[in-house]
Amino acid sequence: MADAASRLTALAEELLGAPPPIRIRAWDESESGPADGPVLVIGHPRALRRLLWKPGELGLARGWVAGEIDVEGDLYEALEALAGLIWERSEPGPGLRSLGDPRLRSAVRELLALAGPRFWLPVPPPAEEVAARRGPLHTKARDRQAISHHYDVGNAFYEQVLGPSMVYSCAYWRDGGSLEDAQRDKLDLVCRKLALREGDRLLDVGCGWGSMAIHAAREYGAQVTGVTLSREQAAYARKRIAEEGLTDRIEVRVQDYRDVKDGPFDAISSIGMAEHVGSVRYREYADVLYGLLKPGGRLLNHQIARRPEQDEAAYRVDDFIDAYVFPDGELAPLGRTLSILEEAGFEARDVESLREHYARTLRAWVANLESDRRRAVRHSSPGRARIWRLYMAASAVAFERNRIGVNQILAVKSRDGGGSGMPLRARNWNDADGR
Template sequence: MTERGNAAERVAGALRTVLGVEELPVRLRVWDGSVAGPPGAPTVVVRSRRALRRLVWAPGELGLARAYVAGELDVEGDLAEVFAALSSSGRLAPGDESAGPSLRERLDLLRTAARLGVLGPNPAPPAEEVRLTGAGSRHSQARDAVAVSHHYDISNDFYRLVLGPSMVYSCAVWDDEGTGLDAAQEAKLDLVCRKLGLHAGVRLLDVGCGWGSLAMHAAAHYDAEVVGITLSVQQAALARKRVAEAGLSDRVDIRVQDYREVTDGPFDAISSVGMAEHVGRAKLPVYVAQLTDLLRPGGRLLNHAIAWNAGKTTWKPDSFISRYVFPDGELISLADMVAALESSGLEVLDVDALRRHYALTLRAWVQNLEKHWDDAVAATSEGRARVWRLYMTASALAFDGGAMGVNQVLLQRPGGDPPPLRRTDWI
């Protein structure tokens, strides 16, 4: 039940109902200056009554996310500390699959909203929210292009501010916490090239090539001939510009192309780094069969992908990640991914778990975003910057806690040269 008292106490009661907790783990300050919650706890600021109205209509993660993205709800200090407190128990805890507030709890929320004078129509979601209904069947080529565009075609300048000079948007490989983001990304690119056994004249297909960083590294340092594919028009435009400026146009071909449309195999090696998350479980057999068919006998495939740990299977369609960050994104467990890759006859050579590395990478990206906040907002919108700050902060905590992992699986198609006896080729 909600408390009687000032506005902050009533909102605190409503938030306990939404979170499904007995004690509120944060301190609240609301629009009229009143406060509630444990002194000394991380502080959440409710700037507008509209935030509570959003919770009445969407009493859970989505309502909270909408209020935060719209700037109606904010935090004082470290967002990671606030998010960790809110997700320490209850319905925001990793892996929680509860159905949300009960009917009785929803009625209680309505009474609280009525007392505070915030009842009214459902506010329109922030402009950064997306639903792909009407964009084609799930994981069709047309719909995948729309989903990818939503995430990647927001602003190359924004990504440059967040990612830094490397322009690599996947987990880096760190020697230690003091390595630095750029050096850790360089180490990751080189690790991928060594695992794939690249050398002069080798033909590499980079699936989901982003802004061309891996393709350029493979061509510049290993003299490989690279085809990079992406569904993002903005990524491809900048990747081609970077390739030309580096003098690598004779060895790197960047295309806007779906992996299902590539027909000019075979390739000696294939890299798929941070792309399989967009494939979808239903299309996983198609993805594996296509990459296998494009790989010459004896060729290697490196599949680098985020995975659910601890039995979780998918994002809910009304989750913050689904509506704001990765529409139609699906994470596959490591066991299921390896089983799918092996089903086409590929042999597993190595599995490398990089969970802790991604937490470090995400925190470095958040630091970059916060350091360049005004420029990042100018490059996109304040709402978009808030989306990225929230999703990267929450993801870092999920990797730290083990709810998610990220794994590089190295495989070889039978035939050709035998695999190495030891991993010393890339270690």
């Protein structure tokens, strides 16, 4: 097919209402578009068939996962260039989702011609896509399946991406520090906000590979119960805890937080877990945690948020992330999360945005993955390594461009009479005494 790149450029302009901001190279080695910067490589016409059958982000993502779409050059620069055209359009043009619009028949005919003679045949999704899901959202059984898809992919893969800290949430950066330093500082910030003291009972909801539990027990003398739905995480955490000599201070369970019955606790940490809860269960989540705290107890809720939307369905994560990364995940606006926590009885005492910290953390994780891609593939699969690279890089750009944010909410279950036990200077966490 002669000069497929020029035809793709013209087609993209017709569908999106503006010329592509980066250069395109097609499967016939033809190129079109700006001479400088990254190159979007469409390596096989099969990628266009995917768009015909699944217009929009998911079709593009399937092409990426299959290796039919790639970026040559700086991936972040490419994502930045495409963001304003695809994800952040204030006045959307026809768009890839409107391929069935009769007004776009000429564009569709061109896409069919480029896709090749077998365009009518659907292309099976590449591996690692979430299998068909059954039943209502956020039942215990469905949540277990979703968590297993994301976390039970091999601890060795996460060791490479996350580094020695094994913390899968945003770090707390200071100038000149390493990722490990920044993750340690984040865990310490959480412990100080919770005012942990020797002998306090801490419930760590979504305890991951045990890093928060270990820090709280080792540095603050807390008695920690960690719960996770991932068996691989739990096994890894228990091994680390034994190596630290902390088995008398930490218990890790494979358990749904809704099944925890041995409260009350002095404090609860929930770091990067509430994104899995979903809007239909969030009030239940808040009620359960409130009921598990002692009067005067504190909750530290560390959670990604999206910008406010009129439509609650928009809280669902993007199609690519739902299909390949975080099944059934939802990102609510900060205000909604605060309102539900308050409705459950909590008093919100502090909110701290860490948006820029998460962007920097994600870039560090991408650098870890890219430092040895062959190793990443060996510990997972080619598709999985491509998925994580795109999802983390795209998420970094989303945080930097303020499409999403992340916040730590410190909330208190008041004592009888309304006392909070909080210091007068709320941000001087080292000065938190008495509850």
